[in-house]
Amino acid sequence: MNMNELLKLSFRSLQSNLLRSFLTMLGIMIGVATVIAMISIGQGTNNQVTSQIQSLGSNLITVTASSSSGQSGAAGGGSDATLKLSDADPISKIDTVKYVAPVMQANTQFKNGANLTSTSIVGTTPSYADIKSWETDIGRFFTEDEVTDKSKVVVLGATTAENLFGKAGFDAIGSIVKINNIPFRVIGVLKSKGSSGSTDTDDTAIAPITTVQARFQAGSSKSAIRQILVEAKSPSSIQSTMSLMEYTMRQSHKLGSGEDDFKVQSQEDVLSSAESVTKTLTLFLGGVAAISLLVGGIGIMNIMLVSVTERTREIGTRKAIGAKEGTILSQFLVESVTLAILGGIIGVLLGFGGSKLVGNMMSIKTAISMNSVLLAVGFSACIGIIFGVFPARKAAKLDPIEALRYE
Amino acid sequence: MITFDNVDKIYASGEMRVHALKGVTLHIEEREFVSIMGPSGSGKSTMMNVIGCLDKPSSGMYTLDGTDIGSATSKQLSEVRNQKIGFVFQNFNLLKRTSAIENVELPMLYAGKSKKTRRERAEYCLELVGLKDRMHHKPNELSGGQQQRVAIARALSNDPAIILADEPTGNLDSASSEEIMSIFKQLNDGGNTIVLVTHEPEIAAHTNRIIWFRDGKIESDRLSTGRGSV
Numbered sequence: 001m002n003m004n005e006l007l008k009l010s011f012r013s014l015q016s017n018l019l020r021s022f023l024t025m026l027g028i029m030i031g032v033a034t035v036i037a038m039i040s041i042g043q044g045t046n047n048q049v050t051s052q053i054q055s056l057g058s059n060l061i062t063v064t065a066s067s068s069s070g071q072s073g074a075a076g077g078g079s080d081a082t083l084k085l086s087d088a089d090p091i092s093k094i095d096t097v098k099y100v101a102p103v104m105q106a107n108t109q110f111k112n113g114a115n116l117t118s119t120s121i122v123g124t125t126p127s128y129a130d131i132k133s134w135e136t137d138i139g140r141f142f143t144e145d146e147v148t149d150k151s152k153v154v155v156l157g158a159t160t161a162e163n164l165f166g167k168a169g170f171d172a173i174g175s176i177v178k179i180n181n182i183p184f185r186v187i188g189v190l191k192s193k194g195s196s197g198s199t200d201t202d203d204t205a206i207a208p209i210t211t212v213q214a215r216f217q218a219g220s221s222k223s224a225i226r227q228i229l230v231e232a233k234s235p236s237s238i239q240s241t242m243s244l245m246e247y248t249m250r251q252s253h254k255l256g257s258g259e260d261d262f263k264v265q266s267q268e269d270v271l272s273s274a275e276s277v278t279k280t281l282t283l284f285l286g287g288v289a290a291i292s293l294l295v296g297g298i299g300i301m302n303i304m305l306v307s308v309t310e311r312t313r314e315i316g317t318r319k320a321i322g323a324k325e326g327t328i329l330s331q332f333l334v335e336s337v338t339l340a341i342l343g344g345i346i347g348v349l350l351g352f353g354g355s356k357l358v359g360n361m362m363s364i365k366t367a368i369s370m371n372s373v374l375l376a377v378g379f380s381a382c383i384g385i386i387f388g389v390f391p392a393r394k395a396a397k398l399d400p401i402e403a404l405r406y407e
Numbered sequence: 408m409i410t411f412d413n414v415d416k417i418y419a420s421g422e423m424r425v426h427a428l429k430g431v432t433l434h435i436e437e438r439e440f441v442s443i444m445g446p447s448g449s450g451k452s453t454m455m456n457v458i459g460c461l462d463k464p465s466s467g468m469y470t471l472d473g474t475d476i477g478s479a480t481s482k483q484l485s486e487v488r489n490q491k492i493g494f495v496f497q498n499f500n501l502l503k504r505t506s507a508i509e510n511v512e513l514p515m516l517y518a519g520k521s522k523k524t525r526r527e528r529a530e531y532c533l534e535l536v537g538l539k540d541r542m543h544h545k546p547n548e549l550s551g552g553q554q555q556r557v558a559i560a561r562a563l564s565n566d567p568a569i570i571l572a573d574e575p576t577g578n579l580d581s582a583s584s585e586e587i588m589s590i591f592k593q594l595n596d597g598g599n600t601i602v603l604v605t606h607e608p609e610i611a612a613h614t615n616r617i618i619w620f621r622d623g624k625i626e627s628d629r630l631s632t633g634r635g636s637v
Contacts, residue, residue: 005516016504317500320461321561322489322517324482400461404500 003334010335013307021339024303027296028343028383029350032376034289036351036368041358042282044366049274053267055193055201059098059235060131061242062270063087063228063249066263082253082261084223085209088125090248096237097230097245101128102209104225106216110164110205111178117163121154121179121205123212123225131231134206139173139188147208152215154184157204158192179205182215238266296343297383304336304391315395316403329396336388337381344380348373408568408600409435409458414467416453416623427453429623430467435569435602440595442603442611442631445620452573454620455604459492459571460484472568489517493562495572499554501546507557508533508542514565532560536590552583559590569600576610588613 014021065083085102092100104123109116128134129141142153156164156172165172176183184207193201209225217224232241242264249255249262308315315328323331352368359366416428427450435441445451456462457469460476463484469476472491479487488494493514501510511529520528533542536556546554555575562570572591576584592613595601603614611617612631619627 012504313500314502317496317502318513318517319485320459320488320494320496320500321514322485322565324485324517327517401456404461404496 006330006334007338009331010338013335014338020303024300024339025296025343025346027299028293028340028380029296029347031289031293031296032344032347032380033350033354034292035286035376036348036372037354037358038282038285038289039372040351040355040366040368041364042278042285043369044355044359044364046275046278047367048364049278050271053271053274058267059232059238060267061230061232061238061245062265062267063091063230063245064226064263064265065224066261083225083228085213085225087225087249087252087262088228090252091228091230091245094241094244094248096233096241098233099127099130099229099231101125101131101229102225103128103227103229104209104212104217106212108180108205108216110160111181112164112175115164117160119157119160119203119205121207121212121216123207123209123216125209127231128206128229131229134193135191136188137191139186141188141206142208147210150210150214151208152182152184152211153187153207154179155188155190155206156186157190157202157206159200159202160205161186161189179207180216238268242266293379293383296380297340297387300336300339300384301387301391303339304332304388305394307335308332308391308395311395312398312403312406315398316400316406319398319400320404325396328398329392332392332395333385333388336391337384340380340384340388341377344377347380348376351376408437408439408472409433409602410468410470412468414457414464414469416450416457416462417465427623428457428464431623431625433618433625433628435600437568437600438595438598439616440591440601440603440614441616441618442605442614443618443620444605444608444611445626446606449620450623451604451620453623455571455573458569458602459494460487489514490565491568493559493565493567493570495555495558495562495570495575497574497577499546499551499558499578501554501557501561503546506543506545507538507549507560510546510557511542511560511564514561518565528564529560532563533557535563535594536560550583551579552586555579555583555587556590559587559594563594563599569602570594572601572603574605575603576605576607584610 063083088100088102091097101124105120106123107118108121109118122128125147126141126144134141136155137158139155141155142151146153154177161172164177165175172186172189175186177186178184190202190204190206213223213225230241230245232238245264246260249264250257250260253261255261318328355366355368358364411431411433414428414431415426418425418427431454443451443454453462457464457476458471460471460479463479464477467477471487474487474491476484476487501507502513508526508529511532512525515525515528530539530542533539536559538553538556538560541549541553546557549557559570570591575591576587579587588610591601591603601614603610605611615631617627617629617631618625
């Protein structure tokens with residue numbers, strides 16, 4: 001009896017009890033769908049986070065506030081703000097540092113006549129444009145002098161400019177917009193960078209950090225800044241730059257070791273910590289999925305055992321007319337493997353669909369790897385074999401005389 | 408064709424020992440039409456299982472068509488059943504949801520014959536039992552007599568040395584029984600060896616030789632007129 005005939009046989013038997021076959025597959029289907037969906041969502045998130053982090057700039061090092069107990073400090077808002085504008089100065093004196101840009105942020109409302117838009121304004125220094133590779137589409141970036149003078153000038157992102165001035169935005173230059181009712185002069189519009197994932201990078205506005213601090217920062221945390229962005233001169237100097245920065249910060253904050261109230265991270269650190277989070281998540285969900293596959297396999301075994309008992313007479317007849325033990329074994333084994341693989345394939349399709357759906361809702365571009373599909377289908381085939389062998393052996397070993405007498 | 412030489416069959420389950428066949432010696436020639444009779448517990452079912460190679464003798468020699476069955480492995484027994492024996496059961500034992508012709512093809516499928524050979528032979532066998540027009544019907548669309556005819560066609564499909572029928576008319580009305588017996592008669596006339604197990608004297612009367620069993624032994628072995636009526 002060849003494979004073709006065995007397959008035909010098993011399909012007929014599965015067809016004759018469609019509902020039961022479907023319910024049996026359900027366990028495997030759910031397991032595989034979970035695996036596929038989780039892996040693809042995890043991959044998608046990972047890719048997005050990676051590209052976002054990489055879009056921050058090259059050779060990037062960030063300094064953020066952090067309490068000595070290891071908790072991350074409040075970003076520009078907490079009462080115990082430890083990162084100040086003055087911290088940027090000593091860092092800029094380090095040899096291997098190319099650019100330094102202190103950064104703070106405030107949520108503000110922009111108004112141009114009747115046009116209103118909410119965006120978070122970034123307060124920083126001209127180096128920020130170099131680190132983030134922002135270029136102006138029209139107009140110019142602000143200067144060091146304007147930072148020193150706390151000038152009320154602003155550079156708009158493409159989206160913000162469009163919201164306030166309509167499509168072209170040419171008449172924006174020189175216009176006065178009101179930010180939280182304070183008049184600012186627009187001096188430039190940034191070249192569009194497009195959106196990365198769900199965040200629109202162009203929905204921004206940049207102004208001198210001194211101005212933002214003076215106008216939009218409340219009370220006690222007035223001097224606090226969100227972070228300091230540093231670009232090292234070369235990738236090879238990142239590590240040494242980081243150590244020097246830490247040393248400098250400790251000096252200026254007068255701290256002993258283990259008392260750090262700041263955190264220095266390279267882009268790689270951020271990347272690897274983000275990756276480790278998604279990796280852990282994927283692993284955990286994979287474990288859950290593996291358990292559901294196991295349960296699905298037990299379901300298959302259960303149903304196959306019932307099926308063997310139900311078909312005892314059929315097995316007896318087949319043996320009487322000349323079916324060998326091996327033939328009966330393969331008949332039932334093919335049946336359980338068919339169930340498992342079919343369940344696996346439907347699961348893969350469901351997983352595809354599910355991840356697309358979740359991806360659309362969370363605006364993540366989900367990535368589906370061929371490897372995970374092959375793994376899932378292969379794994380379900382294995383489950384079909386492992387949990388199918390016992391019932392199939394039971395069928396093959398039936399005594400034909402007993403089986404023919406079975407009522 | 409069939410030779411039993413002092414065959415014993417003992418079933419042992421725990422302390423219980425059942426001596427089902429006691430020193431049975433028997434010879435059945437090619438082209439014979441034999442019935443095996445006896446009250447229940449006489450050993451005729453055991454005899455049937457041993458002849459059908461579903462079971463092996465505990466001692467003694469059983470040769471079927473020149474093959475020593477006693478020393479065969481279970482795989483060899485499967486082959487013997489497939490090639491040399493055509494089974495006809497009391498309750499037909501056709502596969503459900505499977506058409507008549509596919510049921511008839513099944514033994515040939517296990518024998519590894521090609522699709523074309525199977526189809527042609529199955530059609531021929533169904534024609535022999537007068538069911539060629541019903542070959543695509545499922546068993547539940549056929550009457551009892553028709554189902555048993557399909558079973559006979561299945562038994563014939565591998566052109567076996569003997570046809571072994573266990574109470575083939577036990578589940579049929581008298582008209583269908585008569586029909587089945589006349590098919591057997593016809594097959595026997597055509598050269599087939601047929602061994603039939605029954606407890607109905609009317610059925611046995613159709614055969615040419617009647618072997619009576621009692622307490623695991625042959626009580627009588629005589630020729631019949633072969634002209635019984637139901």
